[in-house]
Amino acid sequence: MNSLLTSIVAGLSAGGAYAILGVCAVFTYRLVAIVNFTGAAIGAAGTFVMVALFEAGYPLPLDVAAGILAGAGVAMLIGLVMTTWFAGASATTKAAVTAALLVGITALGLRLTGGQHPHNFPELISGSALRLAGVEVTWASVLTLALAVICMLATEALLNRTRVGLQLRALSQRPMAAELIGIRVKLLAVGVWTLMGAISSFALMIIAPLRAPDFLSLSLLVVPGLAAALIGAFTSFRAALVGGILIGVIEGLASGLDAFSQYRGTIPFIVILAVLLWSQRGARWDEAR
Template sequence: MLDGIISGLVSGSTYAILAVCVVVLYRLVGVLNFGQAALGALGAYVCYALVGAEVSLALAVFCGLAVASVTAGFSGWVLARWLGEPSAIARSVGTVVLLILLLTAGFRLFGDSPRAMPSLVPEASFDLGGVRVSLSTVIALLVTIAIAGVLSLLLRYTQLGIRLEAMSERPLTVQLLGVNSRQLAVGVWAATGLLSTLAMLLIAPTRNPTFESMSFLVVPALVAGLLGAFSNVWIAVASGLAIGAVEGAGARIEGLADYRGAIPFAIIIVALIWLRRREVWDAAR
């Protein structure tokens, strides 16, 4: 059981990074991005397609990150240009269209066959209390914590973070002060596209995924973001890691392994009931 939990932390790290992207984008731009994982899948598949064409891994990773970042930035510009005034719900629905477009492009470019992905981390492991811990698990956890920590410090203690927070709360006031809010929004989109690709590069070697399966990793990320109320980065990170650990443990339980993909949906139901408890109790009183 414990080895399953440890192995699940690689997936959990990916969920956590994607959840951080979802939370940051919602918190700063007011968009719940259903295409977040698909942007990362695009960058990862570009990377591995270039590796298959005998491009060096370092250059392929750079190109994959750049493609995802540019695509995400352009998507953010389109939404800001034509859906800047509508409600957050309307903008979020626009990201469903983005997801469909990316799924279509991914199918046309890369097909729907699973692929064996090369790992960015050397295949090494060590013993910890009788459990084998892979180097990829350690690296994934460190990257996740570093990303969450840097973003938290950026948003709280820097002038850029203050501007971003102000843009999310008073966009018109920010524009009147001479700050280019659209440019900031595009920058946030581009950064989350890059981070999403990094998350996919961490998990892809462990799964032999298809483009579609990678794109729908947004579901556990949305669950983790929901548990953090789409505002708290650290709760989203902890939730993403916990979901991955539960999935890993479930893979070791006979009879549950085939249904571990449904775990995020069960967590959604529990979370929604828990988040609505106060309204129900208040009404009962």
């Protein structure tokens, strides 16, 4: 029992990161109508900039700041591409473009970072924060969970209580009308991408020491992130937050069970399939009748 609790608690760090990626995916979809497949790859780019500077001997706070700026810069470039050439494209086309960009960023990242060559990922925060039923909860777990909740609350407050939020909602619901009344649509859209890139980079910096130390593994964290967003139907920040944490906890639980540990990587795919099947239950029921 204690080993299972340890595994579940160990999944909290990953769950917090998945929740952040899920909230970012919902944020991007609600404001610029894009199912974004590049979120984790952008975060991986920022993380490896941080790692490269750390391995070169620079102070960790400077490394983290540079990595966050790098992730924000990559996201900004992608935002410029999407708003310049694909602003009027369908949602399917936009999603396909981000999927293609995911492949390109991952291939370039693997090339620049040495493929499967291991890297020394520093722990941004270490040590035990508290003990839960005899199991240590690390500061990394607390930080990722706190950051996930802060991201969720901040995005809700931004959209519902600020002038910028009002403009962002106008951008998401009536982009052409928003542009006609003088809202700087392109600037806001690129700003959404930039903010998403900065947050994703910091989230992956925290979780990176717990994952396989290569660019591909971090980029593929987009899958649990999108699974969390799908639980929230790409509209609810709170459901995405809860979904991401639950996926991490289930992964942790699976890793503690010998019969299921080798299948833990399939859990986000199972969640996506289950949510899609559940969403179609009404149509199937009508057909059955």
